[in-house]
Amino acid sequence: MKMAQRKGSQLLYVSSAHEQFFRGLVHGARSLGFEHCCYMIGVPVEGEGWRHVMMSNLPWAWRERYSRKGFHAIDPTVQHARQASRALVWSADQFNAAPLRELRRGLRGIGYNHGWSQPLRDVDGRFGLLTLARGETPVGADELREKSQTLRWFAQAAHAVLFRTLLARCQDGILGHLTxxxxxxxxxxxxxxxxxxxxxxxxxxxxxxxxxxxxxxxxxxxxxxxxxxxxxxxxxxxx
Amino acid sequence: MKMAQRKGSQLLYVSSAHEQFFRGLVHGARSLGFEHCCYMIGVPVEGEGWRHVMMSNLPWAWRERYSRKGFHAIDPTVQHARQASRALVWSADQFNAAPLRELRRGLRGIGYNHGWSQPLRDVDGRFGLLTLARGETPVGADELREKSQTLRWFAQAAHAVLFRTLLARCQDGILGHLTxxxxxxxxxxxxxxxxxxxxxxxxxxxxxxxxxxxxxxxxxxxxxxxxxxxxxxxxxxxx
DNA sequence: CGCCCCCCTGTCAATCCTTGCAGTTAAATT
DNA sequence: AATTTAACTGCAAGGATTGACAGGGGGGCG
CATH class of the missing domain: 1.10.10.10 (Winged helix-like DNA-binding domain superfamily/Winged helix DNA-binding domain)
Structure with missing residues (x-):
């Protein structure tokens, strides 16, 4: 029994309500001083490693490239989200290891230099990861103290609303489509x-x-x- | 078959995750300049009118009084939420009709004078209503223009996360407890x-x-x- | 044109679900 | 002490579900 992905099938469950919710989230992120916003989920698949689906306001070209190159396999924020549940504050400058070079260049190219990533994990090993990022200023300690509560709440809200939908989109490739x-x-x-x-x-x-x-x-x-x-x-x- | 409310039974579904979420919402409301925050749902019950459950950071004494006096039956924001789906900006000063006197006095007593109420309705006539309010300054047009998108998103997030839980709490009195x-x-x-x-x-x-x-x-x-x-x-x- | 997928239909047997009936026991409430 | 409640058990009849076997018709695609 094969469950290969099919081309022509429509994705029935892609609802615009979630897109709208995400636009609101982007707006909230902006008002906190982050122009980029990315919510991603990861699902463990036996034998196959991991599957990821993301929702972001990043350029389509970058999303496509990220997925094609398999950056999620080496992305330090994703690595972190697999294990930890506390937020990670990062700068692309820190991505020095050789395999990360290309990722770092890409991130710089889209002005995704400094960010804050909050993971959220569930019992089955699946995780969600909300990242807010910007081009210029690193995230400072003062700013963090001031905004961390709001940031955490954003992550919680995003997770509560978007996780199920993205999971459906993710399982879709695994389970095959329901007619x-x-x-x-x-x-x-x-x-x-x-x-x-x-x-x-x-x-x-x-x-x-x-x-x-x-x-x-x-x-x-x-x-x-x-x-x-x-x-x-x-x-x-x-x- | 009677389904009266019982005292000793534990409410299994009252999860602290939602309380935590609500605290985050309160924090967000504060950063928008509103110290009070109230999410309420309303469910039509045949023969019985309406049932309401709320989650707020208002004083317990007021919640109890609001519920005992049946204020939800006359509260203009609730009336509005039953029919409309656009946000309502209000001031307690507008509550002039005779039956609203006591409500107005009460609202003033807790510094709940000026507010913004966003209803959200579903197909079965149930509605959710997020109200942010404060004591001093009325909500101006400029402020509204600036914050309305964030406010709407707050309402959406609150609705998405809290509605089901409150509905369960609400149905509980109707359906009786599951063991x-x-x-x-x-x-x-x-x-x-x-x-x-x-x-x-x-x-x-x-x-x-x-x-x-x-x-x-x-x-x-x-x-x-x-x-x-x-x-x-x-x-x-x-x- | 062949291939695949979706939608549709049939029969039959094993299993599961649902709903009657009629109880016992332990614990909590009044 | 009397009452109520949750949890538990037995039997039996009738309906619903599930799986396996065996197909037809139509549309999209290479």
Whole structure:
């Protein structure tokens, strides 16, 4: 059973509400004196290492390059987020090791020189990482004392709102896509309807309803309908 | 079947993570120049009108009084939130109508004179309402222009993080409490385990597991297990 | 045109869920 | 001391779910 990524499929769960939320976050970051803002999540995948998805106001070219070059594998802020849960204040100048050269050049190129990165970890080893950064002034001790509480809260808010969505986007490559029909039916199942009722509501046979349900169960790696509903909700597919 | 509120029962879902989040919000409100911060949700209940739950940094005495006197029934900001979705800028001075006298006096007493209230509504008629307020200076047009985006984002963040929890706290009085056992079992059901597996994991009979499940289904007003799991997740009982 | 995917349908058997019935026990509340 | 509640157990009938086998029709893509 292969779960390779497909091209033409639309990403149903990419909601503009989260984009809007992120724009608000960017605005808040600006008012704190950081022009760049990046929220990233990391998910451990057995055999494959890590998967990352990010949401940022950085140039598309840079995001593409970051992903293509696999910078997340060497990025010190990401390394830090894997283990620690305290914030990291950094400057690109510190990225001296040979493998980091190219990353440092890239960061300088986009004015991403000095920053503050707050990790947030969950029980399954997944983590979220909010980074605010700017081009010119390093983050000083005084500034940190003054803003750290707000910064932490920003991270908490970003994590609370964006994590699930990005996780869904991340799992997507792993799990394969749920079809429109499958999501429709899962939504009705979550509302307590039986296969027969769903079939009636959708104008198909009971058999067809159960067919879509079992496909959804298989794609989500669930054990049964209740589990599939829970998985889908956790992934934010039924909002 | 009565669902009266009981005293001794613990509220399992009151998590300190949300309290912490709210403290961050209060801090953010302060940095915007508002010392008071109140997030409230309203839920329509058939035959009973409305139920409200709030989270605020106001004095406990005032919260108690607000609730006892039923101020939420006449509070203009709440009235506004029921219908509109745009923000309301208000001053307590405007609360001139006779029934509002006592409310106005109370608000003045706690230095809650000038404020900004952003409603957020959902499809089921429920609403959330974030109010930031202060004692002295009215909210001016310039200030509003400057801060409105941040304010809206605060409301969005508060809503995204706090709504579910408060809803659970609100439904609690309506639905009656789920017992520890029922929540345990729902959690395992959400992980895809059958009644037999749950029973084995908990060291009880299959009959007992099904017994708890059906109780949970009844208390949540669900149609079946999948629905109950979905309800519990939406209420934030399974996080 | 072939290939793949999505959507649709059928049957059948094993298993699971749901809901009746009727209890016991321990602990907390009144 | 009486009452209420949570947790627990048994039996049984009927409905719902799940999985496996076996297909047809339509659309996109190379």
């Amino acid at each position: 429109v029909r499958e999501i429709d039916i899962l939504r009705m199942a979550a509302d307590g309807r039986t296969a027969l009722e769903i079939a009636a509501a959708m104008g198909v046979t009971e058999r067809t309803a159960t067919f879509h349900i079992s496909n959804a169960i298989e794609k989500l790696g669930a054990a049964n309908k209740a589990h599939a509903v829970a998985c889908a909700m956790r992934l934010g597919l039924l909002d | 520890v056992r029922e929540i345990d079992i729902l959690r395992m059901a959400a992980d895809g385990r059958t009644a037999l597996e749950i029973a084995a994991a908990m060291g009880v009979t299959e009959r007992t597991a099904t017994f708890h499940i059906s109780n949970a289904i009844e208390k949540l007003g669900a149609a079946n297990k999948a629905h109950a799991v979905a309800c519990a997740m939406r209420l934030g009982l399974l996080d």
